[in-house]
Amino acid sequence: MAPSLPRVGARLTLAKSSLEQVFANLRAAGFTLIGPRLRDAALVLEEVTGLNDLPRGWRDQQAPGQYRVVPGQDSFYFDHLVGPHSWKQFLHPARLKLFGAAKNNGTWSFQSATAPPPRYAFIGVRACDLAAIARQDRVFLAGEFRDPHYAARRESLFLLAVNCGRAAPTCFCRSLQTGPRVTGGFDLALTELADVFVLEVGSEAGAEMLRETAWQPATALHASRAEEAVRQTESQIERELRTDDLPKLLYDNLEHPRWDEVARRCLACGNCTLVCPTCFCTTVEDASNLAGTRVERTRLWDSCFTLDFSHVHGGNSRPTLRARYRQWLTHKLASWKDQFGALGCVGCGRCITWCPVGIELTEEVKAIREKAA
Amino acid sequence: MSVSFTPAAVRARADPMLPGLAVVRGVKPEAYGVSTFSLALADPAEAAAYRFLPGQFNMLYLPGFGEVAISVSSDPFEPQLIGHTIRFAGSVTRGLARLQPGDALGLRGPYGSAWPLEQARGRDLVIVAGGIGLAPLRPVVLSVLRERAAYGRVLLLYGGRTPPDLLYTEEFERWQAAGIETHVTVDRASEDWRGQVGVVPQLFYRIRLDPRRTVVFTCGPEIMMRFVIYEALARRLPKEGVYLSMERNMKCAVGFCGHCQFGPTFLCRQGPVLNFAAIEPFFGREDF
Known part of the structure; x- marks a missing residue:
């Protein structure tokens, strides 16, 4: 057991079972954990409570117009790649109440939706999806106006990223320089090997979540195996998009x-x-009561x-x-x-x-x- | 490219989608299916702070019906009474049509870019409008009238489908007397119509303009604006001297909903008033 918390930037190894303690730490800190789960023959993003919820031993097969979940490597929790869901459904929900309107004595009052959003911890964010979150940040946070709904979810977000251990024929992150390697903007990033996770600490918050886990400084062997895994993924990517002449x-x-x-x-x-x-x-759409005096405005x-x-x-x-x-x-x-x-x-x-x-x-x-x- | 003049106070609102409360102070029928609503913000501090520039718009919200982007058509020097000339064309505007003095609705804004009046100062200004397109240009006329001597020749070329469709006609005499050369045309005349018949761009054949010192502001159906621009450029006006106000579906007015995109332009932010030179590659393109 390591006596203290790791430094930001440190590379560690963590027994796979220790991820359970990271999840427990996140939950204790008030986070709602969202991660990959097997449901309806697809790997979707939903609330996860423990390691057992993760789709261990499953992977996806993807091609244009095709998606299948098939058995993968037994000991791997993150053998799959991106599925039909993306993290935007949590940061920028598909349906979101914007405000309510109420008519009393012939006049309207407008009331912002006040329910505080959940504090999310995203488990298993791929490099391409980290880049996607950064792109949506530009839309909702960096312009003339700030979307308070997105901002509230984004600011309290914890990101546990994953380096992809393989690529699908549909993947082309390399062309856009968004992956497959996770390079920043995360709290913790892991590379999954057959026996352990190799972990990179991206923030103080990330380090904090390693409390009471049996992390060890990564050995040179583990670190190089992790490097090799990502390199191999990179070499698997065949699809290309030339971008130099765009737009x-x-x-x-x-x-x-x-x-x-x-x-x-x-x-x-x-x-x-x-x-x-x-x-x-x-x-946007309005839903009102029959009298038209109570209206809820929803963004979709x-x-x-x-x-x-x-x-x-x-x-x-x-x-x-x-x-x-x-x-x-x-x-x-x-x-x-x-x-x-x-x-x-x-x-x-x-x-x-x-x-x-x-x-x-x-x-x-x-x-x-x-x-x- | 023109820039947004949305006031800092509007940008800084904690929830940019949340409207403020406004009250109808007056309703003036302008033409068949078109009325001008004079609105006042209910919050005294908000009302006192409210300012807009000619060409900017507000989002008007009728709970249960929805929200629409409508240009301000009133005098920018009297911003406590916010005028909106509305054609009852869709489900929200038909709901707005029922409003009476004293009724409440939601209002947020103003948003977007403005007609660049400063560029017209000391030069000749040709204002070209079709139908309801005169509404966002009326604040230009009213601003010019406040400082008529600051401008060279000012011409208004305006047209509507039929004589009763023409807006603000009772003001034309005053505008004309104050030094705005006004030319009006209709697509289809009635028996008692003594004016021009024909489409708006044809009015260019009735005027002379000096391309070195003229700025054109135009708003109307896109097909009309295409030919207005054609006529202006045919008279050797530089593309940079032509400004137009564009319209697309709009849900949020703050750059989040994506609906008002016109190529790289968000009409709610860089628009609705755009310099022609900046959007030329996209303008007039079929189904764009």
């Missing part, structure tokens, strides 16, 4: 015939926008693939699927950069896996580039 490539090709071609395959289902960890668009995720999204009085500014797919892709890979200083894509590959017809954003860009204007 210009897309701005110069807004009338490219490929937009018509992809519109014939796209179903406008909006899956890509829902699974995307950076997509942030929302709409929206998708630029719906017709309603671009409705204006007397018409619609993007009536065609071609226009809507073009909006989505040019936002991700062009205008996002103008708006927020980085692309809106982190290379997680979710939009490719969860597209029911297997449209690959990487292939669409390639096709546009091949016959670019």
